[in-house]
Amino acid sequence: MQLGRKVRFWFLASLWILLTIAISCRLLYLATYQRGFLMDQSKARVERQMVINAKRGRILDRNGEILAMSKPAYDLWTVPKALLEDKQGCHELARHLRLSTQQLRERLTKNQQRDFFFLARNIDTSVANAIKDSDIKSVHSTPSFARFYPGGMASAAMVGIINSDGHGIEGMEYSYESILSGKNGVAKFVINPFGETVESIQRQESVPGDDVSLTIDRSVQYLTYEALKEGVEQTSAKAAHGVVLDVASGDIIAATSYPSFNPDTIKQQRPGKDSMRQRTFTDLFEPGSTFKPITMAYILENIPGVRAQRIQTAPGTLVLGENMVRDVRNHGMLELNDVLTKSSNIAMAKLLLQKPDGFIMWLKNRYHIDEKAQLPFPGLPKGSVITKSAISQFELATLSFGYGVSMSPVQLGQLYLSIANGGYWQPLSLVKSPKVDKGSQHRVMRAETAKEIRAMLHRATKQAGTAWRARVGGIDVAGKTGTTHVYDQGRYWDDRHIASFAGFAPLSDPRYVVVIVVEEPDEKFRYGGQAAAPIFSKIVFSSHFISSNDDMKSSKNLKQ
Structure with missing residues (x-):
């Protein structure tokens, strides 16, 4: 009996000792090898x-x-x-x-x-x-x-x-x-x-x-937006886009589109993707007749004796292979200075086809047509120009008046800067600070060429021109209208148009270049002179008024 007690005692004592040793070893293991893990687990439960x-x-x-x-x-x-x-x-x-x-x-x-x-x-x-x-x-x-x-x-x-x-x-x-x-x-x-x-x-x-x-001017940006909004409402258009550039510096003074969205209520609004894009930078379009002044620069500088030529556009159509180039009406015989005024597709085609070789490379090398706009903005696309190995006469003819080439509104504005500033390629600026390297100027056309084209574009805004609605009271302006068919689903649509206008003011000392693009206005407003030119006029008037006030304030500050 007593022996059995001793056995039980030592058995339990041994078991206790072994259990104590096991627990001690486990605690030692946890305190040394698992210390970091356990501390992290403890912190995860109580620390935030x-x-x-x-x-x-x-x-x-x-x-x-x-x-x-x-x-x-x-x-x-x-x-x-x-x-x-x-x-x-x-x-x-x-x-x-x-x-x-x-x-x-x-x-x-x-x-x-x-x-x-x-x-x-x-x-x-x-x-x-x-x-x-x-x-x-x-x-x-x-x-x-x-x-x-x-x-x-x-x-x-x-x-x-x-x-x-x-x-x-x-x-x-x-x-x-x-x-x-x-x-x-x-x-x-x-x-x-x-x-x-x-x-x-x-x-x-x-x-x-x-x-x-x-570089944006908030006041000009707002006035541009309001002018676009009014233009869309008056022409029942799908959308409109506007860019205002400073000629001297290449600064982007305004770049906006209508319709837009309210950024302060965007969670409730859930706007469409189109209204959220900065479409003046990200969307490409075929510029149509607004591209003619650039083609004219090539013609003036590469075709000897062209200034003395008279171009026959009768009967208002020109057959090239199986295709036909048309004018809006029969303009008959045109002097070179009247080609842009009347916006004759036939005259532009006949002129370019006298020396078509080298035109596309001239566009790429001088105007960077197939590159992105050099701006610190996301999602910028590359412009494009037809580059097939075998380009037909008809394709070259349509290229002369802005088909087969695509660019954003701001890129078109950059082309017009070179006409307004006397022939220089002017890099664009969107940010004043922090400073960014925007590249350097280089000449893309002779000063005399730029002067001649400015005069032609001014004539286009006279009563006999297609852009007379772009005129501004008290300010001489210059510019060119454009009308293209919408290219969608692999074809051009006869009843859908893009109306555009590009120009600058004042004529004697250009301060602003303005580009307006109106998407799919009502058929009765399908031409650039009807839908886009009046918007240009309102923006130039408002911008000139703002800049005049700013100049007056600056002069007062200098006197003080």
């Missing part, structure tokens, strides 16, 4: 890390006017399980967030396994303060920033937008993300099982982003 959003830099126009800025806001977050237990808190919060209590509880239930859940992002300060005053213990707020766009719909596609995390996803917001975004900070803290903050461990403040200044 929150991003402190950096204030995003502003986007400004050339005069320091604000196009995009950040204003104080708040992000609301909670531990879903804790908030679900507070029925009164759920009801009160739902009222502030303009949700039904059931909607809020469904969202919380769906995410109840999470220790951190955003209830709302970038809410207005007044709403956040009202929720704080409601004293809902399981709801927490973190300072944030909401993006606000004073540039409105006129600048929406240019400036772009950000996503819910504050990162640029369109336009200049995307292109200059690294400069505008700054550097986020971080806050680390300890929470209890109810999700309440117990202790702050670490806090690193955010660094705000830098501003970006564009």
Whole structure:
């Protein structure tokens, strides 16, 4: 009996000793080899890390006017399980967030396994303060920033937008993300099982982003947008696009389209993709007769004795192989100076076909037709020009008046800069600061050629020309209309047109180049002189008025 007790005693004692040794070894193993893993697991259960959003830099126009800025806001977050237990808190919060209590509880239930859940992002300060005053213990707020766009719909596609995390996803917001975004900070803290903050461990403040200044003039941008809007409404067009360039510097003063979208209400709006694109930069079109002045520059500089020629355009048609070139009407015999005034396709075709070899390479080498516009903007396409190994006479003929070549409105504007500034290729600018290398000027046509073409384009805006509706009271202007058939689904459509106008003003000392493109106006407004030229006139008048006021202010400041 006594022996049995001893056996049981030593058995249990040995078992206890072995168990103690095993547990000690396990603890030693965990404390040494598993220490890092266990510490991480412990921290994961009680420590939380929150991003402190950096204030995003502003986007400004050339005069320091604000196009995009950040204003104080708040992000609301909670531990879903804790908030679900507070029925009164759920009801009160739902009222502030303009949700039904059931909607809020469904969202919380769906995410109840999470220790951190955003209830709302970038809410207005007044709403956040009202929720704080409601004293809902399981709801927490973190300072944030909401993006606000004073540039409105006129600048929406240019400036772009950000996503819910504050990162640029369109336009200049995307292109200059690294400069505008700054550097986020971080806050680390300890929470209890109810999700309440117990202790702050670490806090690193955010660094705000830098501003970006564009060459855009907010006032001219707005007036351009309003003129396009009025033009679309008057002609029942699908859309319209406008570009205004500064002749001296190549600065883009305005670039906008109608219709557009409201960047401040984009979440509710859900606009179409077309209205969100900066279509003056990203969409290509065949320029039609607005391309004729460039062809004329080639003709003047490469065909000897051409200035003395008279071109027969009767009977208003020209047969080339199995195809036919037509004029709107029979212009008969034309002097060279009248070709652009009357916008004769036949005359342009006959002139170019006297020396077609080298024309396409001339376009590529001098005007970079098949390249992208050199601008810091996302999604820019390459222009194009017909490059088949065997190009027919008809294809060359249509190229002379702007078919078989495609470009964006801003690229067409850049071509017209070379006529307005005396024959130089002028690199374009979209950003004033930070400074970017925009390349250098180089001559693409002789100064005398540019002068001759300016005179021809001025004649086109006279009563006998196709562009007389582009005239501006008190200001001599020059420009060219264009009308092309829409190319879609592999063919040209007889009843769908693109009406355009490109020109500059004032004639004696050009300050602005303006390009207008109107998509699919009503048939009775299908010509560029009807749909696009009046928009040009309004923009030039408004821009001239603004620039005159700016010059007066500058002179007063100098005197002071």
